[in-house]
Amino acid sequence: MTTETQATAAASGAGATARFRENKQFTANTSQERVSTIAGRVIKAINDTVLEEHVSYDEYNALKAWLIKVGEDGEWPLFLDVWVEHSVEEVANANRHGSKGTIEGPYYLPNSPEQNSPATLPMRDDEPGTPLLFQGQVTNVAGQALPGAKIEIWHADDLGFYSQFAPGIPEWNLRGAVVADQDGNFQVHTMQPAPYQIPTDGACGQLIAAAGWHAWRPAHLHLKVSAPEHQLITTQLYFEGDEHVADDIASAVKPELVLAPTDRADGIGREVTYNFVLDPQD
Template sequence: MTDIITEQATAAASGAAATERFRTRQHSGATDVDAKRVDTLATELITAVHDIVRRHKVTYAEYDVLKAWLIQVGQDGEWPLFLDVWIEHVVEEVASENREGSKGTIEGPYYVPDSPNLSAEATLPMRDGEEGTPLLFQGQVTSVDGTPLSGATIEIWHADNDGYYAQFAPGLPEWNLRGTVTVDDRGHFRIHTIEPAPYQIPTDGSCGRLIAAAGWHAWRPAHLHLKVSAPGHQLITTQLYFKGGSHVEDDIASAVKPELILDPGPAADGNGHEVTYDFVLDKA
């Protein structure tokens, strides 16, 4: 990765991009929310904050620090980052608790729809000489009854060898390491890419200041992002991690599940690694 990317990939820039992406998606897919649900959830949230203030005897000095920090989160464009890192994993847990098929996990702030369409055996778009260990990611998509799902699609995106995402860091090609793969008639896919690196969530903004103040670390383990879908079936949004990788055991986003850990072995052609992982989709 060039020095210019390292110098310019800031929390403010990536946070602003994530916020703008979310606003666009929310506007296009906005739905009415029941007022009674808003009343219940907002009231309980505010009541929980009141309870924290009382139990911990929060001072005006601490309250003012909190108020200033909340304002700065918005100015930094980091609300998507904050919510996706510390809140989303519980929302996902509740949303998918009745599924019988493959496990899901958080989407994260760096999803971009409409990535290039690719065939069942495909190489993700990447730069010439893309740094990183080559990875063949292969498997099959089936329904919970074992029926292969011909025509299922797999949206895949991930960070590069330096932990940066295309469209959220300068200097990267628009669709670098992003694609939408359509499986074959038997539901099989073979995706050639590189293994992503662990990375810190942006620490030069408000989320970074919270992490520093609390004495936490800011690291996410290396992972592949995926959205797997097929007609008549529920979409799975998930991430897949790598056995033995850094921070698999203490992910800052609390998104790792045992079922989502890959264990790649040497590739058959001697070039990098390969791993097989199958997706099972619930009926809609």
């Protein structure tokens, strides 16, 4: 039987590409003038780099071969989500007054199993790691509770792998959608995730090795929080003391998103409280 530690970049990349095609829009209401402006600036930036850095034909051909491999490995979602999405997110959420957002990443899946709060995420009987109680309240920017708010949560396991993107993990492991109570309060029992390296045996790993970068992301919870007549917020929450909070390869960490869990009074793992504030719909 194939286990999660035998996951490959190619398989993960193919899964991320397939999920993107299933779940995302491919088109935008963008004029020819807008496309021309954006595409023109990107192409100019590439040409400016070639001229300023005196790129050789050997380097140019190596780039072409690498770009082809990114596609063959299915790693365009990974590449874009790691190195580009944080800027797109900054633009998208620039006018929010509520909670801070950050990148979605390539491993989101819609329609995860829904539970009312208090909830326990699906997990294996022998799920490794430290139990974590994640709790809080969802309000609007005026401080009013949002009854029935939905908290979608997903994260890697203690070995750094995501269900449905690595073999040998139950389908919805450590994924769920939790409905807050009438006061907007929620409680989620899960396991504290571990830091992990993005896949390094494919094209993105080749770039990291060639550039002498590291491949680490700090441990994090992924979240999408929503309520009727309010803007959905997509975010990640990190953990104080993680050595990669300061140098996340995806540049997604913000100070407001760093948690400081404490030991639970009952001695069963750790707990942390984090409240979400949602902006009204435009």
